[in-house]
Structure formats: C-alpha cells, structure tokens
Amino acid sequence: MARYVVDVMPKREILDPQGKAVLGALPRLGFEGVSDVRQGKRFEIEVEGEDDDRQREEVRRMAETLLANPVIEYFTVHAHEPSVELVDATADDSGAS
Amino acid sequence: MARYVVDVMPKREILDPQGKAVLGALPRLGFEGVSDVRQGKRFEIEVEGEDDDRQREEVRRMAETLLANPVIEYFTVHAHEPSVELVDATADDSGAS
Numbered sequence: 425m426a427r428y429v430v431d432v433m434p435k436r437e438i439l440d441p442q443g444k445a446v447l448g449a450l451p452r453l454g455f456e457g458v459s460d461v462r463q464g465k466r467f468e469i470e471v472e473g474e475d476d477d478r479q480r481e482e483v484r485r486m487a488e489t490l491l492a493n494p495v496i497e498y499f500t501v502h503a504h505e506p507s508v509e510l511v512d513a514t515a516d517d518s519g520a521s
Numbered sequence: 522m523a524r525y526v527v528d529v530m531p532k533r534e535i536l537d538p539q540g541k542a543v544l545g546a547l548p549r550l551g552f553e554g555v556s557d558v559r560q561g562k563r564f565e566i567e568v569e570g571e572d573d574d575r576q577r578e579e580v581r582r583m584a585e586t587l588l589a590n591p592v593i594e595y596f597t598v599h600a601h602e603p604s605v606e607l608v609d610a611t612a613d614d615s616g617a618s
Contacts, residue, residue: 425556431563446564446587455583459522460567466528467543470557486552490543 426475427504428483432492433464467491468504475503523572524601525580529589530561564588565601572600 434440442463450458469486471479484501492499531537539560547555566583568576581598589596 433563433565443564449587450583453583453586455579455586457569458566458583459569460565462565464563464565466530466561466563467540468530468557468559468561469555472554472556482552486547486550486555489550489552490546 426471426473426479428469428471428475428480428501429504430467430469430483430487430491430499430501431464432467432487432497432499433462434497438496464497465491523568523570523576525566525568525572525577525598526601527564527566527580527584527588527596527598528561529564529584529594529596530559531594535593561594562588 434443440462443461446463447458447461450461467487469483471483473479480501480503487499487501488494531540537559540558543560544555544558547553547558564584566580568580570576577598577600584596584598585591
C-alpha cells in the first residue's frame with residue numbers, strides 16, 4: 425500500500441477569497457501580525473501496490489486531471505510519511521482557553 | 522517574516538464526503554487501484570517577525586480557533602520551507618494528454 429499527499433494551492437497571481445476571508449477574520453479574533461493567508465486543498469491518497477515512479481506519475485496525472493485546476497492552481501505530490509506529528513487538537517488541550 | 526503551513530484533515534472516524542466523491546470519480550476517469558482518498562485543507566500563513574516557539578504557538582491557536590473544527594478535524598502546524606519542489610502544472614507538460 426502506497427500513500428501520497430497532493431497539495432493544491434491557488435497560484436500567486438490568482439485572487440484567493442477564502443484566504444482573504446481568514447486573513448480578515450484573524451484580527452477580529454485577537455490575532456495580530458499576520459500578513460498573508462493562502463488557502464488550498466490537501467488530499468491523502470492510498471493506492472494499492474508499492475510506491476514507485478510509475479505510481480507517483482499516476483497520482484500526478486490524477487492531480488492534473490481531477491484534483492487541481494492547472495489554470496489557477498499548482499500542486500505538489502509527495503509520499504505520505506506516517507506522521508507521528510499529527511496532533512489530535514482535542515487531545516492537545518494545553519490550557520489555552 | 523515567518524511562514525507556516527497548517528494542514529487540516531477530517532478525523533479517521535468522520536465521514537469525508539468530498540474524499541468519497543473523488544474516490545468515486547477516479548475509476549470513471551480511468552484511474553484504477555486507488556483504495557482511499559481523504560480531502561482536507563491546507564493553509565499557508567505569513568507572520569511578521571521571526572519563527573520561534575511563541576509564533577508557532579500563536580499559529581496553533583489560530584488553527585484551533587478558526588482554521589480547524591477540533592471536533593471533527595485534526596491539524597498539524599509546521600514551518601513552511603520555500604519549496605523548490607513546487608510544480609507549476611502547466612509548466613510540467615511531460616506529454617501526458
């Protein structure tokens with residue numbers, strides 16, 4: 425079983441209304457000093473078989489065809505490392521109210 | 522200027538209709554062998570000042586407060602490396618039709 429991550433982000437020259445909405449909301453919530461926010465998509469894809477160049481190329485073609493709109497978005501494909509760093513937010517209640 | 526990435530994904534036990542829609546569409550587009558797709562969000566956040574523990578904690582609080590819904594999503598915060606690997610899909614036309 426091979427696992428991949430496809431990150432899809434709006435190109436720099438493209439307006440990003442979702443990112444702008446977040447950027448506008450942050451000061452109202454008391455967060456200062458944020459100068460830019462861009463919002464995109466993240467896909468985690470599980471494929472039968474081993475990770476190899478052919479599989480990776482296949483995932484790249486999925487991204488081009490279905491996951492991203494190459495006119496306004498760019499994407500990256502990389503292998504998904506089983507992350508020990510994945511944090512369950514509810515389990516990480518370190519006293520912030 | 523410090524740059525962070527916040528990845529927000531639906532928790533495993535939560536239904537992910539967007540991911541399921543992608544999973545269902547792939548075979549119709551000729552992509553076989555994909556066993557699972559999860560869809561989440563990726564935020565790129567630019568903050569004034571240097572990357573340090575305090576900034577990282579601040580971004581974590583933004584994620585908890587605004588970017589993720591901790592009841593149904595988990596998130597990760599990591600520093601954003603200026604990526605040479607970012608691929609402009611339109612510039613990477615390696616002959617796939």
